[in-house]
Amino acid sequence: QQQVKQSPQSLIVQKGGISIINCAYENTAFDYFPWYQQFPGKGPALLIAIRPDVSEKKEGRFTISFNKSAKQFSLHIMDSQPGDSATYFCAASRGSNYKLTFGKGTLLTVNP
């Protein structure tokens, strides 16, 4: 049972465009939703995170939008740059549980 479903698998965007990656979750007990960014040959790194008490979290060009009723959250990258080309993972956890459940990842390519 895949608890966090991520789409699309891959995404190609032109420089300056908006990249949008979506995730849906099943477990209503999840209460923490981070996004991780992974460059080739490196380990993932935390990019931005949100809790369900807010509908949007913005950090620079990166925004998480959260829809609790639909059990969905998405990552928006504004003014996408070639340096944003990476694999992005959404994830979820609940309460004081230290485990993260990851989506399968989205390979983003930003063309110059």
Add this chain to the structure above:
Amino acid sequence: NAGVTQTPKFQVLKTGQSMTLQCAQDMNHNSMYWYRQDPGMGLRLIYYSASEGTTDKGEVPNGYNVSRLNKREFSLRLESAAPSQTSVYFCASSDWGESHRLEQYFGPGTRLTVT
């Protein structure tokens, strides 16, 4: 401050051989994890240790064992390697930082090939 370190970076094993992947963190984190990453499968949790002295199975524990040697070190052992264990293995550590943000810090990974 090196963060999370893993050894080795690359390893080739023959089917049936055993090996231990080493992981250490210098951030004084309580929790540590082992993941495997395969194309199209994302990150799958093998084992984790919520705190020193405890270990628990994750999503894909079969064929692996772990040891939380102390607060800093968490090793992953393959007793009898199989080709299905060919993967990239990541160690991570975490703690609740400011604003109750659970951040997992990942190591650089070990690329394991089993022939």
